[in-house]
Amino acid sequence: MEFKSAKSPSSLNNPARSSLNKSGQSLYSSLFPYSQTGGSSFSSTVLTVPRKKPEKLDDALPNGWLESMKSSSPPKRKLVKDHNVEVASDDHDYAYHSWLLSYPSALRSFDKITDFASNKKIAIFLDYDGTLSPIVDDPDRAYMSTDMRSAVRGVASYFPTAIISGRSRDKVFDLVGLKELYYAGSHGMDILFPHKDPKSTDHTSKGVTLFQPAKEFVPVIDEVFRTLEKNTRDIKGAKVENHKFCVSVHYRNVSEKSWVTIAECVHRVVDDYPQLRLTHGRKVLEVRPVIDWDKGKAVEFLLKSLGLENSDDVLPIYIGDDRTDEDAFTVLRQKNRGYGILVASTPKESQALFSLKDPSEVKEFLESLVRWKEQSSL
């Protein structure tokens, strides 16, 4: 990531922040918590992050693969011991706090967000890994806490709430376990509507309306999954997951010296399938069908299904941490119709407007929304 010194946050050249919605109201400029014209005394040293669409692995030159793989998850933070408390180093704090000027904390901006949301219908979209659950080495053990589950249940009792994950729908449903939510698995290619009867005793994700735009790719995805499993068997730490409409190849637990080997192995397999493409998440390579569908399209589809599209009295809020979430942030930003909130504890370029540091801040934000809603309906 490249940092540049800038005169003021206004140098972000961010048209979305001043664009207007249909009623002439700006979602962005009215919420930007820092002056976009005047410079603060701090501004001459502010670090800003260039905003460009994150590069996908399949767009990168072969030489770029390794760099892309190395930067695909925040580096381990340099920690220093201070009174038995682990705190981030000064360098990290400085960069992070500077970055917050461009991506303000959604918690600190909470009053502005809710001022804007008053008299609007909020719709909540949540990524799973890194947003509701912390990133852990073993994808099968990425559990969300009981408190987080309660927070999600809380928001879902007031606002339509969807989980939009790269995982298969069944896996993410098993991890979240709330049947009142909408689920979009496989990066939005497998959409489930909640049980119509909230008292249903069916605790599986079955029996409700589905939207599966990549249905015909299931056999090829299965074939590629089996080939990748076989071909990566000798790469220590590699893990391949079949998400029905896409495949994940994890290299988090692979020694860095074998990253080229695993990348080449995946590329060799995918090269034989022109109908498939590769994208890149947090220490994971993902094989997906070449269809014009992503988390952003899933958000649009869900808003439409909920009768909430093209409406000025609707405020979609999308919270996510990964490159694949950028598609959803972009949709909200381009259409000037909602807030993207990036979960990040290190500076990252993003199409999101706000940020939260980690899943515990996500939980706090969701709980605050519930409290705000409860108080405003008194």
Ligand SMILES: O=P(O)(O)OC[C@H]1O[C@H](O[C@H]2O[C@H](CO)[C@@H](O)[C@H](O)[C@H]2O)[C@H](O)[C@@H](O)[C@@H]1O
């Ligand atoms: O869209 P998401 O819900 O964020 O899913 C994206 C990927 O999440 C999982 O992998 C990530 O989390 C793992 C557990 O913390 C971590 O070990 C891995 O390195 C991360 O990439 C999931 O296993 C993938 O299949 C999803 O695509």
